Amino acid sequence: MHMKTGVEQSVYAILLLNMLPEKAVLPGEAISQQLGVSSTYFQKLLRKLVSADLITSVPGTKGGFKLKKRIEDIRIYDVYLAIEGQQTLYSSSGILNDMLELCEEDRCCLLSDLMQEAEDAWKSVLKRETVAYLAEEMQADRFTHKLETLQAWVKDKMVV
Amino acid sequence: MHMKTGVEQSVYAILLLNMLPEKAVLPGEAISQQLGVSSTYFQKLLRKLVSADLITSVPGTKGGFKLKKRIEDIRIYDVYLAIEGQQTLYSSSGILNDMLELCEEDRCCLLSDLMQEAEDAWKSVLKRETVAYLAEEMQADRFTHKLETLQAWVKDKMVV
DNA sequence: ATAACCTGGATATTCATTGTCCGCTTTATA
DNA sequence: TATAAAGCGGACAATGAATATCCAGGTTAT
Numbered sequence: 001m002h003m004k005t006g007v008e009q010s011v012y013a014i015l016l017l018n019m020l021p022e023k024a025v026l027p028g029e030a031i032s033q034q035l036g037v038s039s040t041y042f043q044k045l046l047r048k049l050v051s052a053d054l055i056t057s058v059p060g061t062k063g064g065f066k067l068k069k070r071i072e073d074i075r076i077y078d079v080y081l082a083i084e085g086q087q088t089l090y091s092s093s094g095i096l097n098d099m100l101e102l103c104e105e106d107r108c109c110l111l112s113d114l115m116q117e118a119e120d121a122w123k124s125v126l127k128r129e130t131v132a133y134l135a136e137e138m139q140a141d142r143f144t145h146k147l148e149t150l151q152a153w154v155k156d157k158m159v160v
Numbered sequence: 161m162h163m164k165t166g167v168e169q170s171v172y173a174i175l176l177l178n179m180l181p182e183k184a185v186l187p188g189e190a191i192s193q194q195l196g197v198s199s200t201y202f203q204k205l206l207r208k209l210v211s212a213d214l215i216t217s218v219p220g221t222k223g224g225f226k227l228k229k230r231i232e233d234i235r236i237y238d239v240y241l242a243i244e245g246q247q248t249l250y251s252s253s254g255i256l257n258d259m260l261e262l263c264e265e266d267r268c269c270l271l272s273d274l275m276q277e278a279e280d281a282w283k284s285v286l287k288r289e290t291v292a293y294l295a296e297e298m299q300a301d302r303f304t305h306k307l308e309t310l311q312a313w314v315k316d317k318m319v320v
Numbered sequence: 321a322t323a324a325c326c327t328g329g330a331t332a333t334t335c336a337t338t339g340t341c342c343g344c345t346t347t348a349t350a
Numbered sequence: 351t352a353t354a355a356a357g358c359g360g361a362c363a364a365t366g367a368a369t370a371t372c373c374a375g376g377t378t379a380t
Contacts, residue, residue, distance in 0.1 A: 006337095064357085
């Protein structure tokens with residue numbers, strides 16, 4: 001039981017895209033390189049973010065990706081949902097139904113309600129904070145110099 | 161990101177063992193059959209429950225498994241921990257460290273704190289209820305007849 | 321002594337995740 | 351208008367964790 005690495009990667013990709021000036025885009029290849037992840041695979045994750053309306057893509061020369069929403073409007077949960085999808089953390093395998101030989105209408109799982117409640121509690125934390133919250137955290141003093149380097153890199157790699 | 165099926169299986173195994181009279185044990189083979197799962201694999205899960213001090217095993221002829229704790233003292237979280245272990249739901253892959261070229265002492269992940277909080281919220285629900293709570297749920301009227309059948313099966317398969 | 325059970329290690333299988341590849345469309349620019 | 355650079359989507363391969371099997375040991379009742 002472990003969260004996909006794509007969620008973390010996507011969050012940082014969004015923080016990168018947030019450094020872009022208006023109208024500019026960043027090619028997927030560049031993003032992948034900066035994150036240090038497989039570019040062909042990360043393109044697939046980027047498309048999931050596009051499908052979830054978190055970012056937009058521009059095809060063609062001078063194409064790339066940019067934010068569709070402001071980071072204040074992107075909850076961590078939105079990123080999780082875009083990458084991992086709707087599947088629940090727990091799903092019954094129906095053991096009890098077999099053990100008690102329950103008919104269709106009586107089918108149940110003693111754990112489902114509790115697990116659902118636990119999952120809701122988990123999600124509620126991810127729904128509480130947005131990516132903007134992380135951007136603020138990144139403004140810590142000890143990072144300022146490093147951040148400037150990163151912003152310079154973005155200016156170098158961005159197009160239009 | 162999905163919980164192992166072994167957690168659900170283990171919970172129902174514990175409920176089965178709870179039907180045993182004092183001193184009696186139930187062979188692992190019988191348990192697996194009742195749950196409808198691979199017996200050789202489930203033996204491994206049973207040993208995890210033994211390591212976690214939730215159940216005890218008796219080797220030799222007339223051997224088997226029985227509860228070590230009362231189900232009132234077994235939290236759902238205990239079962240989860242026994243099967244899935246201590247690993248956290250989220251662990252940083254250190255992307256930010258690479259992006260900002262942070263030295264050892266500055267290493268950090270913006271997501272870690274939030275994810276830890278979410279996980280704690282999730283765990284707190286699993287820590288709240290015990291297996292006894294599930295046993296009560298199972299007492300629902302519509303199950304009474306089926307439960308008697310199950311208890312008869314336990315009496316048939318138990319030893320000593 | 322034997323049979324029935326648990327134990328622990330080595331190993332195989334399965335499956336979701338991760339990663340690659342290719343042909344396609346779109347668009348800036350020469 | 352041709353070319354190059356980018357995203358799109360599907361087919362496919364590699365990886366690794368979860369699941370499953372097997373076997374050579376221990377233990378204990380009969």
